[in-house]
Structure formats: structure tokens, C-alpha cells
Amino acid sequence: MKLGVSTYSLSRAIQSGEMTLAEAIRWIADEGGEHVEIVPFGFNLTENPGLIETIRREAEDAGLELSNYAVGANVPTDDEAGFEAEIARLMKEVDIANALGVKRMRHDVAWREDTSVGLFLRELPKLAEACRRVADYAAQFGITTSVENHGYYIQASDRVLALIGAVDRPNFRLTLDVGNFMCADEESVAAVKKTISSASMVHLKDFYLRPASQDPGEGWFPTLSGNRLRGAIVGQGDIDMREVLRVVKGSGYDGYLSVEFEGMEECRQGTRIGLANARRIWDEV
Numbered sequence: 173m174k175l176g177v178s179t180y181s182l183s184r185a186i187q188s189g190e191m192t193l194a195e196a197i198r199w200i201a202d203e204g205g206e207h208v209e210i211v212p213f214g215f216n217l218t219e220n221p222g223l224i225e226t227i228r229r230e231a232e233d234a235g236l237e238l239s240n241y242a243v244g245a246n247v248p249t250d251d252e253a254g255f256e257a258e259i260a261r262l263m264k265e266v267d268i269a270n271a272l273g274v275k276r277m278r279h280d281v282a283w284r285e286d287t288s289v290g291l292f293l294r295e296l297p298k299l300a301e302a303c304r305r306v307a308d309y310a311a312q313f314g315i316t317t318s319v320e321n322h323g324y325y326i327q328a329s330d331r332v333l334a335l336i337g338a339v340d341r342p343n344f345r346l347t348l349d350v351g352n353f354m355c356a357d358e359e360s361v362a363a364v365k366k367t368i369s370s371a372s373m374v375h376l377k378d379f380y381l382r383p384a385s386q387d388p389g390e391g392w393f394p395t396l397s398g399n400r401l402r403g404a405i406v407g408q409g410d411i412d413m414r415e416v417l418r419v420v421k422g423s424g425y426d427g428y429l430s431v432e433f434e435g436m437e438e439c440r441q442g443t444r445i446g447l448a449n450a451r452r453i454w455d456e457v
Contacts, residue, residue, distance in 0.1 A: 173421075174428050175451055176200065176207030176239060178375065181433040181443040186214035193223065194230045201234035203444050204451070209240040209373075209430045210272060217268050224271045239428040240373050241269040242278040242320070242347070249298040262306045270313040276373055276428075277310065278318045278347040281335065284325045287396060292331055300338035307344040316372045320347040321356070321363075324396055328356040329363040336370055346370040349432070350416045351377030351409075357397045360411045361419060368423040376450050377432040378409030391436050403434035405442045407449030417450075418457040429454070
């Protein structure tokens with residue numbers, strides 16, 4: 173197992189100009205990270221391909237592995253031209269992942285206002301086709317692509333597993349975010365037990381949870397059923413992080429664990445404490 177940090181955790185500092193991407197990479201190494209996951213918030217590798225070499229050089233100089241490249245996507249199923257264009261765009265993102273030298277790339281699949289299971293089942297064959305074609309393209313580079321439990325529509329454990337099964341490619345797996353299941357009103361420990369065998373990457377994220385009847389106000393967002401969540405420092409929220417990590421460790425998973433912080437605390441403080449908590453809890457379970 174190698175513990176590291178997603179650049180998403182530091183995106184507020186990167187976007188504000190407080191940190192450059194190179195400084196963020198060095199900061200992760202200084203805090204004891206063993207890898208860095210590249211998530212283009214506050215920078216764009218398509219528009220600024222020169223950053224690719226900067227990332228590779230800074231990570232190598234800092235002794236960090238580059239673990240994963242994570243990008244957004246929204247594949248339409250009722251617009252053939254849009255369908256083909258999004259697949260082509262994702263293949264270009266695979267080219268960027270290959271240039272970075274990573275062997276894992278997460279891409280989103282679809283966002284929908286209608287999050288019903290009926291729509292998901294109708295769209296599943298086309299969504300699976302898109303993911304399959306991207307995975308097949310990535311296979312020539314030895315890259316494993318993945319979906320994340322992310323974005324309400326394809327977030328619940330049964331839906332991500334259904335998509336992975338429908339794609340039916342050994343190099344299409346799951347970026348398993350232990351916190352994101354809560355957005356679909358799933359208890360994290362149970363969902364991790366169901367999905368860990370499909371994981372190519374694990375995100376460690378924590379949330380505070382309140383019932384819909386007790387909306388705490390600003391800074392909180394709704395789950396699918398209207399409960400309220402707020403980002404927390406890993407190990408300080410309402411997820412049973414000790415049991416989650418016990419499940420991950422007991423499964424035999426030996427890949428990358430990536431801390432994702434999106435709480436209200438200052439991002440470097442929240443990331444530093446979360447990284448330390450994750451390492452301590454992993455060693456204790």
C-alpha cells in the first residue's frame with residue numbers, strides 16, 4: 173500500500189495562486205506522501221501540455237510516484253455526434269495519462285438531472301459502450317481506466333458495479349471513494365465491502381452527516397434523499413474510517429490510497445491532518 177494525496181485536496185490554494193502545481197507536489201512529498209494523484213482543478217493539461225513535463229520532473233525530484241490521472245466526462249446517449257465527440261475527447265485524455273506515465277486514469281461517465289434507476293438502466297448499454305471503447309484504447313498503453321462512485325447518477329455501489337460488469341474489460345475498474353457513497357445515502361463500510369474487489373484506486377474522503385430534518389445551513393449539501401453532508405478531515409467525520417480501512421486492508425488491496433480533502437478548513441491544514449490520520453489508522457487496524 174502507498175499513501176498519498178490528490179492534488180484536488182489542495183485545489184483551493186492552487187486556484188487562488190497561493191501554491192503553484194509544482195509547489196503542491198513538493199508539499200505533498202514534504203508531508204510524507206508516497207504518491208500524488210493528478211486532478212486538473214486550477215490547471216489544464218490539454219490547454220497547457222507543457223505542465224506534463226513539469227509534473228513528471230517535480231514528482232521524480234520529490235521522490236513521489238504519479239498514481240492516477242482523474243478527469244471529468246459526461247457522455248450523452250441521445251446525441252450520436254456528442255457521444256462520439258466525448259469518447260474522442262476521453263481518448264485524448266488517455267494520451268495525456270500516457271504522457272504523464274501513469275497506469276491509472278479515472279474518468280466520469282455521466283451526470284443527469286434525472287437520477288432514477290429507470291433512466292440508468294435504459295442508458296447503461298450506451299454508457300458501457302463508451303467506457304469499453306476508452307478502456308480498449310487505453311489498453312495499448314497498459315493503462316487501467318475506471319469509473320468513480322461520483323455525481324449522484326452513477327454513485328451507488330450497485331450502479332458502479334453494474335457498469336463495470338457491462339463494460340466487461342479487465343482494465344476497466346473502480347476508483348473507490350469511501351466517502352462518496354454517502355451522497356447516495358449508502359453506509360460507507362457496507363458499500364466498501366461490496367466494491368473493494370473491483371477497486372483499482374481508493375480515495376479516502378470523510379464527511380459529517382446530518383438528517384434532512386436538521387439542515388445546518390451554509391457549507392452543507394444534500395444527499396439524494398435530502399440528508400446533509402459537509403466535507404471533513406479524514407478521520408474526524410462521521411464515517412467509521414477505522415472500520416473502512418480495516419475492510420480495505422483485510423481485502424488484500426495493496427494499491428494506492430489517496431487522501432481527498434474538501435472540508436471547510438484551510439486546505440493544507442485539512443490535508444496534512446487527514447494524511448497523518450490515515451497513516452496512523454492504517455497502521456493500527
